[in-house]
Amino acid sequence: MESVLVHNIGELVTNDATLERGLLGVLTDAAVLINDGVVVEVGSSSALAATPVDRRIDAGGAAVLPGFVESHSHLVFAGDRSAEFAARMAGEPYAAGGIRTTLAATRAASDRELAANVARLAEEYARQGTTTVECKSGYGQTVDDEHRSLHAAATGTDEVTLLAAHVCPPEFDGRIDDYVAYVVDKMVPQCAQDARWIDVFCERGAFDVDQSRTVLQAGARAGLGVRVHGNQLSHSGGVQLAVELGAASVDHVCHTDDADHEALAASDTVATVLPGADFSTRNRYPDARRMIDAGVTVAIGADCNPGTSYTTSLPFCIALAVRELRMTVDEAVWGATAGGAQALQRSDVGVLRPGNRADLIMLGAPSHTHLAYRPGVPLIRTVVRSGRPLSE
Structure with a gap:
């Protein structure tokens, strides 16, 4: 001692x-x-x-x-998507399909390569003041590859999330309901023991509200806590679904209205803003000021991932939140510390x-x-x- x-x-x-x-x-x-x-x-x-x-x-x-608390990251991946970023900056719109590029590279990578990438980025987070990190799977999307991803995440981070329902993988093209059934019947039963959370990308180009609900309820039955990617690219219904299911957090929340804010304010669900992703995609920023004024608890994450927010800097995200989301400095610092902890239902950090x-x-x-x-x-x-x- x-x-x-x-x-x-x-x-x-x-x-x-x-x-x-x-x-x-x-x-x-x-x-x-x-x-x-x-x-x-x-x-x-x-x-x-x-x-x-x-x-x-x-x-x-x-x-x-x-120490900062990162409640939303995707560190288990291989490959590079800098060309996609350059194309966006040249005027091409962002769509969720770019995830498939990382899917192919991640499936081809070895366990050692995946764990090394997690360790590299976790150390990068730490150098910039982050002492607790959540990490998602979701670039494998087979039972074996999600297993590998969850194990890699556990080697270098604190909280592990099963995000098998990230997008529909190419082998299930045109059969998204079949993929949802595969996640529910195969992935969740075989992978839940390696995770604490279940997550889903409830968005156009990914999974609709009913499909998302099916996945999240399967995870909850397996003992996993619920998280949601919601309302990033459209008013997708993810916020209302998160509140309905008692999710710990709904993340992105770029397209919301008064009904969403009222539902969040009356719930225990944290709205986690990810301004690095909106900066990198030129997506609209969340209206954090309006949410906070409505009584919503707002956390801040960096959303480190290879396609849409390749940053591990929560200080950068704090600065963005103050400048672009109209949060006060105190609100932004709280959101990246105590807010992140609340989004992870952790009382021992932040x-x-x-x-x-x-x-x-x-x-x-x-x-x-x-x-x-x-x-x-x-x-x-x-x-x-x-x-x-x-x-x-």
């Missing part, structure tokens, strides 16, 4: 609502006492200064906040309070506002996960 004191913190974002210090629970001249990877006490630096510990980390007056995992990031800046104020600048100075600096 090792005890650690992070002290001389100029501004500490705790996200602890019990402190009654605004949305972020901000403390100044603060310190965090850690024992065996868990937060023991959060308080003033002067009050905790004399505490005997094995190690001291001097923040030098910088800002410290919880908030710095006694009993939680000691995941925190130290900025090369005096305030969390600099994450949006200085976009593109590498501000993450130190990353601590479970009480240990990741540089060790």
Whole structure:
């Protein structure tokens, strides 16, 4: 067991609502006492200064906040889709069918190659302050390839999601209902033990509401929590389906109306915005301001994937959310930390309070506002996960 004191913190974002210090629970001249990877006490630096510990980390007056929580990523893949990106930037529209390019490359890749890609991107996330990562399958779409994908995801991330219903694979062209039956009858029973969540792409070019409901209900019967890709390209019905099924989160939410906002606000379903995907596809951004004002809980994810959001930078997504989604800086920082944790139904991360995992990031800046104020600048100075600096 090792005890650690992070002290001389100029501004500490705790996200602890019990402190009654605004949305972020901000403390100044603060310190965090850690024992065996868990937060023991959060308080003033002067009050905790004399505490005997094995190690001291001097923040030098910088800002410290919880590690970012990524609740939506697709890291199990092979191949490259940069040409598709260049074509979009030249004016070609985005459609869901580009996923098939990655499908072929992923099926051809070895288990070692897939696991190495997950490890590479998870490490990239960590360097930019993300200490908890969810990862989906969905580029295999056979029982064996989804198994391989889920195992690769588990080697380098914290939360694993079965996304067998990503798009209809080529061998089922014109037979989408047959593919849904294959997912329900074969994939879910044989793959559920390797995942915590079930997800579906409820969208034109992918799966309609009834097909999505069938897949999600099969996953729920197998003991998986429900997540939904919804309303990315159209008003697809994914938001209402997510609320109907008590999903933990509905992600993208670019095309919504007042009825969707009212349903979300009255539910426990988190709306997760993925502004990196909208930036990369020139899709419309979600109306996060309207959602938040309606009482919706909004989280932020990076949606790292090879086709539509090849970024692992939650600081970049925070800056986009502030500039393009009209979120306040505090709302965006909360969305990428406590919001991401809530989207994963995790209470042990995203908030710095006694009993939680000691995941925190130290900025090369005096305030969390600099994450949006200085976009593109590498501000993450130190990353601590479970009480240990990741540089060790």
